[in-house]
Amino acid sequence: MGEVFRLATVNDAERLLHITYDAYVTIRELNLHWPAANATLALIQENITTNECYLLEVDGEIKATITLSKSDDIKWVTDLPFVKWFAVDPAFQGKGVGGKLLNWIEETIIRDKLGAPAVTLATAEKHPWLLPMYERRGYERIRAFDKGNGDGTMHLLRKIVNPALFEHYLRQKQEQVISD
Template identity: 65%
Template structure:
């Protein structure tokens, strides 16, 4: 079994649409207004082109995806890197693939390439297990928001990745 971590490409959009749509079924059932939950092909393609969308492939099949946001609006809330659109294909659930991809992005991209000491994300208070899952992974709530869109309280969560920035020696 081979595992490949990489940036998504536009040719991956249809597969990512299926993964995301299927993974976000509960989000739709809860009535949460998350763009990923009702994304169409054009929105998936825009996410790939605008942000850093990463995937985990197992034997050539995309089983998980996560996006590192490049949106300026997010930086008004927190200057730290912000992850979103995290999804694992339900056909591959309970195999740890989502966690592996999240660990890889935190370690290799956010801490490794960006040299960031922490990362942020947002999730809904009313989701039955996401808040607890992120807390088990070391995330802590640091802000509550209510965008008055019917989603209710959203928690902004932060995880410290390294105690101090790593400096890369060049030359």
């Protein structure tokens, strides 16, 4: 099985739209207000051009996608890299494809390319399996918040990808608090 990890291009937008829409069925059923759940082709194209949208191809076909946010609108929650819009073709869910892409993002992009100590993401408490899935993958809850939009309690999760660098990051944060 040939696997290719790469950045998405706008030429991938139509396929990513189908994968994302099909993968986010539970999000729509729960009436969560996540942009990816009801994304249009234009929104997918915007995501590709304004963020780093990565994908995993298996035997030449896109099977999973995840986005590294480049937006400043997440800075109120975290100063660490933030991933979003994680979707796996439903026919490939439970087969390790999503895990491979997430591992690759955590290690190759977050740790090695960006040199970041950790990665963050957010998910809804009321989703029946996302929170436990991320916790099994080593993510820990670091902040709960409610945006008041009907989604209920959301959890910011963090996974440390470089422990030594994370210790340095924490020391810097503590020094910053002391100097403020």
